[in-house]
Structure formats: C-alpha cells, structure tokens
Amino acid sequence: MYIIKNALKSIARSKGRNILIGIIIVVIAISSCIALSIKNAADASAAQGLQQLNVTATISVDRQKLMQAAQGQSQADIRTQMQKYEGLSLTDMQKYAGSKYVKSFNYTLTSSMSKSGTLTPFTTTASSPSSTPAPANSNAFAGNRTGADTFRFSAMGEQGDFSVTGASSEAAMPDFVSGTSQVTSGQIFDFTSADYSCIISSDLATFNSIKIGDKITLANPNTSTEIYWFTVVGIYTNSASTQSTNGPRFSASMDPANHIYTSYNSLKSVTTTSASVATVTTDSTTGLSNTTALREQVSGKYVLPDAASLDSFKADASSMGLDPNYTVTSPDVTTYQHSLIPLKNLSDFASTLLLIVILIGGIILIVFNIFNIRERKFEVGVLTAIGMKKGKVAMQFVVELFVVTFISIIIGTSIGAVASVPTANMLLANQITAQQTQSTQQNQNFGRPQQGGNQGGFPGGFNAIAGNNANVSYVDQINAVMDLSILLQLIGLGILLTLLSSAAGVIFALRYEPLKILANRA
Amino acid sequence: MSVLKLENIGYSYDKKTKVLSDVSYEFEKGKIYAIVGKSGAGKTTLLSLISGLTSPHDGKIYFEDKDIAKIDKYNYRSKFVGVIFQSFNLLPHLNAVENVILSMDVAKMKIKNKREYALDILKKVDLDGEKAKRRILKLSGGEQQRVAIARALSYNPDIILADEPTGNLDGVTSEEVISIFRRLANEEDKCIIIVTHSPEVAKAADAVYELTAI
Ligand SMILES: Nc1ncnc2c1ncn2[C@@H]1O[C@H](COP(=O)(O)OP(=O)(O)OP(=O)(O)O)[C@@H](O)[C@H]1O
Numbered sequence: 001m002y003i004i005k006n007a008l009k010s011i012a013r014s015k016g017r018n019i020l021i022g023i024i025i026v027v028i029a030i031s032s033c034i035a036l037s038i039k040n041a042a043d044a045s046a047a048q049g050l051q052q053l054n055v056t057a058t059i060s061v062d063r064q065k066l067m068q069a070a071q072g073q074s075q076a077d078i079r080t081q082m083q084k085y086e087g088l089s090l091t092d093m094q095k096y097a098g099s100k101y102v103k104s105f106n107y108t109l110t111s112s113m114s115k116s117g118t119l120t121p122f123t124t125t126a127s128s129p130s131s132t133p134a135p136a137n138s139n140a141f142a143g144n145r146t147g148a149d150t151f152r153f154s155a156m157g158e159q160g161d162f163s164v165t166g167a168s169s170e171a172a173m174p175d176f177v178s179g180t181s182q183v184t185s186g187q188i189f190d191f192t193s194a195d196y197s198c199i200i201s202s203d204l205a206t207f208n209s210i211k212i213g214d215k216i217t218l219a220n221p222n223t224s225t226e227i228y229w230f231t232v233v234g235i236y237t238n239s240a241s242t243q244s245t246n247g248p249r250f251s252a253s254m255d256p257a258n259h260i261y262t263s264y265n266s267l268k269s270v271t272t273t274s275a276s277v278a279t280v281t282t283d284s285t286t287g288l289s290n291t292t293a294l295r296e297q298v299s300g301k302y303v304l305p306d307a308a309s310l311d312s313f314k315a316d317a318s319s320m321g322l323d324p325n326y327t328v329t330s331p332d333v334t335t336y337q338h339s340l341i342p343l344k345n346l347s348d349f350a351s352t353l354l355l356i357v358i359l360i361g362g363i364i365l366i367v368f369n370i371f372n373i374r375e376r377k378f379e380v381g382v383l384t385a386i387g388m389k390k391g392k393v394a395m396q397f398v399v400e401l402f403v404v405t406f407i408s409i410i411i412g413t414s415i416g417a418v419a420s421v422p423t424a425n426m427l428l429a430n431q432i433t434a435q436q437t438q439s440t441q442q443n444q445n446f447g448r449p450q451q452g453g454n455q456g457g458f459p460g461g462f463n464a465i466a467g468n469n470a471n472v473s474y475v476d477q478i479n480a481v482m483d484l485s486i487l488l489q490l491i492g493l494g495i496l497l498t499l500l501s502s503a504a505g506v507i508f509a510l511r512y513e514p515l516k517i518l519a520n521r522a
Numbered sequence: 523m524s525v526l527k528l529e530n531i532g533y534s535y536d537k538k539t540k541v542l543s544d545v546s547y548e549f550e551k552g553k554i555y556a557i558v559g560k561s562g563a564g565k566t567t568l569l570s571l572i573s574g575l576t577s578p579h580d581g582k583i584y585f586e587d588k589d590i591a592k593i594d595k596y597n598y599r600s601k602f603v604g605v606i607f608q609s610f611n612l613l614p615h616l617n618a619v620e621n622v623i624l625s626m627d628v629a630k631m632k633i634k635n636k637r638e639y640a641l642d643i644l645k646k647v648d649l650d651g652e653k654a655k656r657r658i659l660k661l662s663g664g665e666q667q668r669v670a671i672a673r674a675l676s677y678n679p680d681i682i683l684a685d686e687p688t689g690n691l692d693g694v695t696s697e698e699v700i701s702i703f704r705r706l707a708n709e710e711d712k713c714i715i716i717v718t719h720s721p722e723v724a725k726a727a728d729a730v731y732e733l734t735a736i
C-alpha cells in the first residue's frame with residue numbers, strides 16, 4: 001500500500017517531468033486512437049461489405065495466360081490454340097455447379113439479332129443503323145478487320161441491331177435483381193417454358209408503338225430471310241439507359257434500349273432451329289469454315305455463399321477437372337476490393353503512423369526514464385539500504401509511470417474519440433481523390449481479362465456495362481467511433497509502453513546492491 | 523546469550539587488499555559496544571557486514587544463532603537492525619518526518635498514527651516544530667544526524683548500528699544522544715553498537731572493541 005502512496009507523492013513532487021511525460025503520452029494516445037479507429041473501420045467495413053456482398057463467380061478462358069504461352073507462335077497456331085479454348089459449354093458449367101461451395105447456378109444465352117418487318121431499333125442518331133443484311137459470307141462486322149487482326153474471324157457472325165438475352169432464372173438478370181431495370185407494365189416471361197415471350201425496353205416500345213401482347217419479328221443477321229417471332233409480355237425501364245449519354249454508339253445493339261430479354265429455353269430453341277437450317281461454307285484461302293447459324297454465347301454465373309468460398313470453389317473446380325487455361329473470377333469481389341482501396345491505403349498509412357509514433361514516443365520515454373533513474377539512483381540505494389525489497393522499489397517506479405500513463409491515456413483517448421472520426425473521414429476523402437486521379441491516369445483496368453471486350457462475339461453489351469470501373473463507388477465514410485475494443489487496445493498499448501519505458505528503472509533497481517550505489521555517491 | 527556473533531570475519535573490496543581479517547566479536551542485548559580504530563581501519567565496513575549490506579568473504583555472522591547469509595536480508599534490515607550511517611543516507615527530497623515514516627512503512631509497523639509517532643521520536647532527539655517538516659537539505663549536518671538517529675529508532679529494532687553518531691554534534695547534544703542509547707540498552711534491552719572516535723562515547727560503552735588496520 002505504502003508503495004502506491006509513495007508513488008503518488010513522488011509524482012506530485014516532480015510535476016514538471018511528469019507533465020512532460022504526460023504530454024508525450026497524450027500525443028501518442030491521440031494518434032493511436034485515430035490510427036486504430038481507421039484500422040478497425042477498414043477491417044470492419046471490409047468484413048461487413050463482403051458479408052453483404054452477393055458473391056458471384058464466372059469461369060472463363062484465361063486469355064492472358066494463353067497469349068503468354070502462345071508468344072512467338074505463328075498466327076495460325078495461335079488461332080487453333082484459341083479455338084480449342086472456346087467458352088465452356090453449359091454442360092461443363094453445370095458440372096462445376098455441383099461443387100459444394102456453389103449455392104446456386106444461373107446462366108444466360110446471348111445472341112445478336114436484326115430488325116425485321118416493322119420493328120426498328122431505338123436510336124438517337126438520324127440515320128438508322130444499317131441492318132441490311134450483308135451478303136451471306138462477308139462477315140462484315142468490325143471496321144478494322146484486315147484478315148489477320150481478327151483471328152477469331154470465322155467464329156464471328158454479323159452484328160445485329162438487338163442484343164437478345166435468354167435467362168435461366170431471375171437471378172440471371174442482375175439488373176432486375178438490383179432494381180436498375182424494372183418491369184413497369186405487363187409481366188416477366190415464364191423462365192421454364194420456350195414460348196417465345198419476351199420483355200422489351202420502354203424506349204423500344206414507345207419508339208415502335210408496341211403494346212403488351214404484340215408480336216415482334218427478329219431476323220438472323222447472317223441471313224435476313226431467317227425470321228423468328230416473339231410475343232411481348234412485358235415492358236421494362238432501365239434507369240441506366242436514361243442516365244447514359246446520347247453519344248454515338250458503334251452499333252444499335254450496344255444501346256441498352258435495344259436489349260431484349262427472353263427465357264433461356266426460348267432463345268435456345270431459336271438458336272437450335274437456326275443451326276439446323278444453317279449453311280456452312282469453307283473459305284478456300286484460309287481453310288476456315290463459316291456458318292450462317294445465329295451466334296450464341298452462353299455464360300454461367302455461380303452464386304457463392306460468401307467471398308471466402310471463392311478460393312475454395314477455385315480449388316474444387318480444378319480438382320473436378322477444370323482446365324488450367326480457364327479461370328474462375330468474381331467481378332463482385334474484384335469490384336468490392338477495388339472500392340476498399342482508399343480505406344486500405346488509409347489503414348496502411350495509419351498503421352505506419354502508429355508504428356512511428358509508438359517508436360519515437362517509446363524511445364523518448366525510455367531515454368527520459370534512463371535519465372530519471374540515474375537521478376534517482378541514490379533513492380534506490382537508500383530504499384534498499386533501509387530494507388525495501390528491490391522488487392518493491394521497481395514496482396514503485398512502474399506505478400508512478402503507470403499512473404501518469406493512465407491519466408494521459410484517458411485524456412488522449414477522450415480527445416482522440418472526438419477527433420478520430422472527422423479526421424479519419426477527412427483523410428479518407430483525400431485518399432479517394434488521390435485514388436480517382438490515379439485510376440484515371442493509369443486506367444489500370446485496361447488490360448484486365450474478364451472485361452467486356454474478350455467475351456467472344458459481343459463487344460460492348462452486357463459485361464461492359466456491368467464491369468464499368470469508372471462507376472466504382474469507394475467507401476467514403478467511416479463511422480466506427482471509439483468502442484471498447486479500441487479502448488482495450490489503447491490500454492494494452494499503454495501498459496506496453498509503461499513496461500518498456502520503466503524497464504530501465506526496473507533493471508537498474510534489480511541489478512545493483514545498495515552498498516555499491518551508496519558508495520558510488522560518496 | 524549473544525544476539526550477534528561474528529566468527530573469523532574476513533573481507534576485502536578488491537581481491538588484493540584485505541580490509542578485515544579474522545574478526546571475531548560477540549554482542550549481547552542490553553549493552554552498548556564501542557568500536558574504535560584509526561580512519562580506514564574498516565569500522566564502516568564491519569557495520570555494513572553486520573547490517574547485511576554486504577557479505578563476508580570469510581567467516582560467518584550469526585543473528586540470534588541464525589547465519590545471516592541464510593536469512594532474508596531485506597527483512598532483517600527493515601525490522602531487526604537500525605543503521606545510523608556515517609553519511610546519514612536520508613532521502614533529500616523528503617522532509618524529516620517523511621524520512622522517518624518511510625522506514626516505519628518499510629518495516630511494516632502496525633501502529634495507528636505513524637506521523638504522530640514519528641514526530642514524537644524526532645522530539646526526543648530535539649527536532650520539533652517546523653524543523654521536523656523541513657526538507658533534509660535545509661537542515662544542518664547535526665540536525666540531519668539526529669533525523670538519521672530518529673529513523674533508526676523508529677521501528678524499534680533489536681540492534682542499533684551507529685557510525686559516528688555524535689560526529690557532528692556538540693557536547694551537550696552528544697550527551698543527550700548517549701543517554702538515549704543508554705536508556706534503550708537498559709530499559710528496552712537493545713544491543714547498541716557505536717563506531718566512534720570520541721573517548722567520552724567509548725567511556726560510556728559497556729565494552730570497547732578496537733579494530734586495527736591490516
Ligand atoms: N567501496 C569501496 N571500495 C573499495 N575500497 C573501499 C570501499 N569502501 C571503503 N574502502 C576501503 O576500505 C578501507 C576501510 O574503509 P572503512 O570505510 O571501513 O574505514 P573506516 O574505519 O570506517 O574509516 P573512517 O573512520 O574514516 O570512517 C579503507 O581503506 C577504504 O579505502
């Protein structure tokens with residue numbers, strides 16, 4: 001007991017020194033408070049966000065890997081190589097859907113079809129895009145097509161005016177799940193049947209004066225005589241299309257207004273019919289075969305229970321026999337991780353700051369205590385000479401420092417609690433600005449696989465809209481105020497600092513015999 | 523029966539020069555002993571050995587028949603021996619009464635009003651009123667010496683070791699201090715060991731041991 005009493009008296013006696021120590025610790029506490037708040041907020045929002053995230057994954061060709069492997073090969077070889085790795089078939093995709101890490105699986109079939117009859121694609125430019133079917137085998141899609149440039153040439157068909165999506169289930173229509181798109185009149189088609197019912201955008205409906213129940217005709221862009229009927233059962237609005245700029249588009253099908261949804265079964269029935277009536281020709285110079293059948297692209301989406309399952313699913317899929325040239329990716333996780341970059345940067349910055357502050361603060365405190373102990377050497381000698389145990393002498397020094405530390409931590413934490421959230425948000429705002437600037441400058445996603453352009457015959461379209469990185473909304477607010485865990489961490493930090501900085505005194509007190517200390521004084 | 527027994531004590535600060543060699547003394551309760559000898563003879567060294575501040579290189583010291591090498595020296599020093607150091611060894615940043623209370627605390631004395639008790643002891647060595655509350659450095663050498671005496675007496679130890687306790691005191695005060703020691707020996711059965719150069723003090727002792735420099 002008297003140790004505490006003596007410690008308090010000793011603190012009161014040397015006010016100046018203890019106030020100085022106090023100020024140092026208050027500064028450490030404030031910066032620790034802010035740093036820990038930021039760190040906790042970063043961790044919490046990362047964990048929380050991932051938990052709320054609907055994680056979906058797709059399997060696609062790892063084109064980057066293939067191209068790397070193909071380096072130095074002839075174009076013909078690369079072409080054959082690439083053709084070997086077309087997108088996975090639906091059967092294959094369904095096989096991997098059997099993995100225990102997959103919650104559900106949905107898929108879409110996409111095709112591109114042309115106007116036929118009275119139906120005109122929605123466009124804001126005066127000249128309606130030409131959808132006059134080109135001569136059957138011209139394959140005239142890309143303007144820059146100079147033979148060798150487009151090595152997937154033979155697989156490409158004519159680009160139509162409409163992008164038609166056949167969905168397996170509601171989940172396969174993420175725009176409708178998220179609410180970006182909404183059926184405003186009529187109703188959604190039956191996903192299980194192949195009754196050729198479809199929903200069209202309100203823009204297209206108004207443009208062509210189409211009502212619910214009307215039939216529309218769509219043609220195979222490769223052969224204009226091949227016509228299919230669809231019944232409009234619903235009309236939807238797309239808030240993304242109303243926001244999008246009215247600038248020129250490369251083709252009408254890129255306009256979300258010209259996006260037609262039907263069931264997978266309906267569209268599959270169309271493409272199957274198309275394939276059965278198609279004519280196949282072989283180019284005499286390149287030796288590549290070409291068909292007039294409707295182009296189709298199937299893409300499957302695996303819904304995973306959480307972000308952690310992504311890696312497990314990857315491993316599972318490859319053990320189930322997924323070719324290493326295919327890759328499992330999750331745009332959700334990628335996008336989400338992207339949105340956390342400013343917070344992560346700030347968190348790293350905070351950790352560094354914390355480390356520096358603790359290091360410098362710790363060194364100052366230790367040096368301070370070494371001088372202090374030298375001054376108090378005689379006191380140690382006298383106390384031990386009158387029979388006070390060394391442990392108790394050391395204890396008194398620790399208590400002295402601990403009381404000062406504790407009071408300072410409370411003061412520092414109070415200030416820090418008030419200052420941390422606004423300070424953190426201000427720093428975060430700076431980080432976001434920096435990140436956005438950097439993003440624009442580097443356009444860092446330019447060469448990434450799994451973006452719109454490499455999905456086969458459908459440049460633009462679905463993926464380009466969904467994966468548009470300019471729209472990443474960064475986590476821009478933290479609201480983690482001081483909670484118990486931060487307080488405990490700070491107190492832990494305080495104890496650590498106290499022990500560290502009083503170590504000099506403790507070691508001194510424990511090492512020397514009283515007689516030596518007293519003799520040295522004289 | 524002897525309360526303290528030194529058996530063939532030998533000691534040296536460094537390995538070469540011996541300070542003490544083959545010292546054998548016995549001390550009994552209720553008596554005053556004077557240890558005399560030239561400066562540098564090893565008197566302070568002997569008191570350091572008796573108080574357990576250091577250990578003899580040869581021989582043994584017994585306190586109530588227990589080898590002090592085998593007992594808790596801190597406990598022994600805080601409760602059973604009171605040392606009046608030649609250079610006082612008072613804490614300069616504390617005042618007189620705080621210095622006395624500190625020793626009582628360390629000895630774990632269980633009395634109600636330590637402060638009053640401490641002031642009472644200080645009064646016995648003629649330090650009262652404002653001087654008892656003065657910081658050590660603001661007291662004269664003789665006053666400091668009396669604080670050191672009060673401190674050694676405060677926790678009622680069995681043995682009192684005094685290194686030149688009257689060195690800074692005038693004749694009258696010296697006599698007062700000696701009479702305090704005499705009363706402690708006679709009435710409270712304490713064993714008093716005084717290192718002194720003063721023939722008067724030596725004369726007042728029951729036995730005189732002379733240390734000769736080696
Ligand atoms: N800490 C020390 N280290 C080395 N030698 C020491 C130390 N303390 C004392 N001595 C030496 O030991 C010898 C005995 O010293 P001590 O202090 O015991 O003498 P003393 O009899 O008390 O003398 P005085 O009457 O002057 O106080 C002296 O020669 C002294 O120089």
Ligand SMILES: [Mg+2]
Binds near residue numbers: 565608
């Ligand atoms: Mg001496």
